[in-house]
Amino acid sequence: MLELNNVKAYYRQVIGPTQRIIKAVDGVSLKVFEREIIGVVGESGSGKSTLANVIMMNIRPPLIFVSGSVKLFTGNDFLELQKLDRDTLRERIWGREIAIIPQAALNALMPTLRIRRIILDVIKSHNPEVDEEEVIGLAIKRFKEIGLPEIAINMYPFELSGGMRQRAVIAIATLLNPRLLIADEPTSALDVVTQKMVLKTFIDIYNKNIIKSIIFITHDIATVRQLATRIVVMYAGKIVEDGSTDDVIAKPLHPYTDGLMGSVLTPEEEVRKRGLRYIPGQPPDLSNPPPGCRFHPRCPFAMDVCRREEPPMIEVDKNRFVSCWLHVKR
Ligand SMILES: Nc1ncnc2c1ncn2[C@@H]1O[C@H](COP(=O)(O)OP(=O)(O)OP(=O)(O)O)[C@@H](O)[C@H]1O
Secondary structure, three states: OEEEEEEEEEEEEEEOOEEEEEEEEEEEEEEEOOOOEEEEEOOOOOOHHHHHHHHHOOOOOOEEEEEEEEEEEEOOEEEEHHHOOHHHHHHHHEOOOEEEEOOOHHHOOOOOOOHHHHHHHHHHHHOOOOOHHHHHHHHHHHHHHOOOOHHHHHOOHHHOOHHHHHHHHHHHHOOOOOOEEEEEOOOOOOOHHHHHHHHHHHHHHHHOOOOOEEEEEOOOHHHHHHHOOEEEEEEOOEEEEEEEHHHHHHOOOOHHHHHHHHOOOOOOHHHHHOOOOOOOOOOOOOOOOOOOOOOHHHOOOOOHHHHHOOOOOEEEEOOEEEOOHHHOOO
16 A cells, blocks of 8 residues: 655754754555554654654654655556655545544544534545535544444534544544544543544454554553554664564564563563563663664673664565564674
């Protein structure tokens, strides 16, 4: 469905006469297939949200698209999203092919507007000519599909519970039947019960084939375990591991993944058996990342080569990737 090829997207911070380049997404390659839920995990600041914006090609200063390609496949053909301007992206891609639920979406519904008005505003931003009744008809259908009462359409956001609001956000984001939905930490501001309900909504829209694939961004491995079919691990602007959820949980290959999973209290039997670990140190400053493997200053297994050379991404098994010198046969 989508393919990122060696994508680099940096923030340019200008402070007086000096500038800082923050390498937030730095050489990322990723294929997204139809019918999968990808959980993108990593510590805060590893570049997950930037990656989401890159996939959408929502590039605005201070973020700069430096190089690489983002291909969206449509049947036998593909579009190179990095070549499209914002108007074209808005018209043809955003909401229709790829939709995003951004990090702050829960609080982003304008409190002074009824849900009906919000829906019409969102859809009209893609196509000002739409028939309002038709749009509301579609919205009612989608609301019912995800378990929201029809009456919610005429309510104000504050009249809905947190979980209902979040489901309304999901309904609005998927109204134009995008193939890919990106959800950036959609449950982190919610209480545990509401979180469960919202996760169930994601599983529902996937199972009902309303959405072909989902990219779910979170730092919560337990959530990913419940939801994702595949895990992609980011560290300091790069993907360091990629594999099916079961494989990555049962046998993490990268020392960072191993530490990340050990650092959360998790109900997963196989993770608990390995005991609780943590990762000492901090993620690097992305304006001046360490040479070689970016994880080497924190890695208990760091070798000379790790300090010198960046490890290649290798496929150790079918659809099982890791970027770590420990797994390179030399
Ligand atoms: N507008 C910005 N200007 C400058 N640097 C930024 C900006 N937004 C993010 N960054 C930097 O880019 C890097 C990646 O940030 P990003 O938000 O993509 O990470 P993340 O993994 O999504 O983190 P979180 O889980 O906290 O949202 C970080 O070093 C961050 O400080």
